[in-house]
Amino acid sequence: MKTKSFLLLLMIIISSLFACKNNLITNISNKDPKILAHRGSGTIMQIIGKDTIIENTIAAAKYGFDNFDGIEIDIQMSKSGTIWLYHNSDLYNNDTQKCILNSTDEEIITLNKDLPKWKQLCTLEDVFVYHSLLNKDKYISLDVKGYFNATCLGGRNISNEYQQNIADEIIRLTKRYKLENSVMIETDYKEVLDHITDNYDTLKCYFLAYRNFNKKLQEAIDCNYDGLSFSIKDTSLNKANIEKLHNKGLTIQIWTIRNNKEKQKALDLGADFIQSDVIF
Numbered sequence: 001m002k003t004k005s006f007l008l009l010l011m012i013i014i015s016s017l018f019a020c021k022n023n024l025i026t027n028i029s030n031k032d033p034k035i036l037a038h039r040g041s042g043t044i045m046q047i048i049g050k051d052t053i054i055e056n057t058i059a060a061a062k063y064g065f066d067n068f069d070g071i072e073i074d075i076q077m078s079k080s081g082t083i084w085l086y087h088n089s090d091l092y093n094n095d096t097q098k099c100i101l102n103s104t105d106e107e108i109i110t111l112n113k114d115l116p117k118w119k120q121l122c123t124l125e126d127v128f129v130y131h132s133l134l135n136k137d138k139y140i141s142l143d144v145k146g147y148f149n150a151t152c153l154g155g156r157n158i159s160n161e162y163q164q165n166i167a168d169e170i171i172r173l174t175k176r177y178k179l180e181n182s183v184m185i186e187t188d189y190k191e192v193l194d195h196i197t198d199n200y201d202t203l204k205c206y207f208l209a210y211r212n213f214n215k216k217l218q219e220a221i222d223c224n225y226d227g228l229s230f231s232i233k234d235t236s237l238n239k240a241n242i243e244k245l246h247n248k249g250l251t252i253q254i255w256t257i258r259n260n261k262e263k264q265k266a267l268d269l270g271a272d273f274i275q276s277d278v279i280f
Helices: 002-031 058-067 105-113 126-134 162-178 191-197 213-222 239-247 260-269
Strands: 036-040 045-048 052-053 070-078 083-085 139-144 183-187 205-209 227-229 251-257 272-278
Touching: 036 058, 036 139, 036 251, 045 105, 052 058, 058 126, 058 205, 070 105, 070 126, 083 126, 083 162, 126 139, 139 162, 139 272, 162 183, 162 191, 183 191, 191 205, 205 213, 213 227, 213 239, 239 251, 239 260, 251 260, 260 272
Parallel strands: 036 070, 036 272, 070 139, 139 183, 183 205, 205 227, 227 251, 251 272
Antiparallel strands: 045 052, 070 083
16 A cells, blocks of 8 residues: 555656646746847848848848847748748839749749849748758747738738648648747738648747737637737737736747847747847
8 A cells, every 4th residue: 555655646746747847848938038030130131251141041040040049031932832031022123023922933043043142032941951950949930921012912912722822831841840849830811820720730820910919819819829929019018918818828929129128128028939130
């Protein structure tokens, strides 16, 4: 009887230790928020050594991985089904009004040949390959773009089919490079998040919002998302609301930090992830 009692007590102690460990993992981010390099931290053109760095390029991603806890990058999908890093609609405001969505990979590669190396577009797979060589715990937040100029996309908003296709490609690449614990998805296009949640719920999904914190939080809860991605500028972003979010078991990415005042505000609010243009 004593042996059985001892074993039972030992099992209870071990279970408690694991529970504490899991709680620490869950809560570690808002005690020690992770800083993500906004657009790879190439938003403002920089000259570092012999390298010129601009947003959403492989050089920006490398710089972000070297100097931050991870990166935030913008992604779009070409006609060929490849995901490329890019923020805007028109490709460098060219005369033909070409954009990622209505271009094939061959057309984008041809465009790249006419650009200086530091300005060339890269694919999401390029970033994943580089990440896999780092052997470091670095986060990648993928901002799925969906609203474009009418010259690029007649309806301006991406279709449900496009959303499902880009979600499937994100899932495929994440599985291939075993980045389930590193990749997060953020977008205000719910079909992308729903498709990932339904088909590969290991990936963390963040509902991107600009205002109406409580309304967006409830939507995230109802849709079984992992959290919100929210603007630092909106007045509905306050400590009480973030505590409410944390109490529901969700986490938050806050964007975009550009100065010390905004940095301190994000820290005081209890952010889990902070997208920043500046190194803390």
